[in-house]
Amino acid sequence: MKERPILFSDQRVRALLSGQQTQTRRIMKSQLMGPGQDNHEGCYGIDVINNHLQGNRVMGMENLSYHCPYGQPGDRLWVRETWRGPIIDANEVSDYERSPTRFKNPRYCQYRADTSHFVDRADQEDQSGWQAGIHMPRWASRIDLEIARIRVEKIQDISEDDVMAEGVQTDSHFLNNFFTMHNEPVSAKDAYRKQWALQYGGTSWEVNPWVWVIDFTRIDA
Incomplete structure (x- = not known):
């Protein structure tokens, strides 16, 4: 594993x-080439220049999954995810100074996803210290x-x-509005399409x- x-x-x-x-x-x-593009009809080739797989060819989509x-x-x-920490209570500062490693634990972190998405972030009391998820270390992941x-x-x-x-x-589920950033009911697939476009x-x-x-x-x- x-x-x-x-x-x-x-x-x-x-x-x-x-x-x-x-x-x-x-x-x-690296996007797949279509059948015939690699001069071998029926195979799926991988773009070698972009992912350096040395021209590996696979005979079907189920085989391709092994390269995920x-x-x-x-x-x-x-x-x-977006986070901040470790967050130390005043009565634990001395313990933290003696052994900071013990506080590298999700129990001492805060996560922005836990803040209410119904509240404008500009109105929240403390917005400092958030770190982008791409920089999250393993110990902070929950x-x-x-x-x-x-x-x-x-x-x-x-x-x-x-x-x-x-x-x-469904179109009435709150996550749809949540993903599409507005309140009109939409189909689930349309909500996903809009969320995808927003992200990518x-x-x-x-x-x-x-x-x-x-x-x-x-x-x-």
């Missing part, structure tokens, strides 16, 4: 914590996931069931990239 970090936004962390999200899609850094950079079924992912399945597909091929597994529910850019849905599809289960602490 291997462990790897994976970055989630505040919205996605809330979906994880609520149990709504059991799947995530991540754009493949996020791991394989049974491997674990630890979630990176969410572990176990990979159940890896596959590959085009983003527009996402099914309605998979949209819900991504944390977007205005034309990211239309170009229909290949993505890694990762099914996972959350590991209870």
Whole structure:
């Protein structure tokens, strides 16, 4: 079993914590060439220049999943999110000064996803000290996931069931408004499409990239 970090936004962390999200899609850094583009009809070639796999060819999509950079079924992912810490109470400062390592624990951290998304962040009392999730060390991570399945597909091929597994529910579910940044009811798939474009850019849905599809289960602490 291997462990790897994976970055989630505040919205996605809330979906994880609520149990709504059991799947995530991540754009493949090197997009697949179509059949025949590698002079071998029926094979899927990987862009060697971009990912340095020395021209590895695979005979089907199920074989391609073995090259997923996020791991394989049974491997674990630890979630990176916006955070700050360690946060030390005044009565523990002396203990911290004697043994700071003991305080490198999620119990001494705060996570921005826990702040109410209904409150304007500018109105919150203390907004200092937040650190981007990309810089989160392993000790500060509070969410572990176990990979159940890896596959590959085009983003527009996402099914309605998979949209819900991504944390977007029916058109009346609060997560839809949450992902689309407005209050009008929308379909779950349309909400996901808008959230995808918000995260990856205005034309990211239309170009229909290949993505890694990762099914996972959350590991209870």
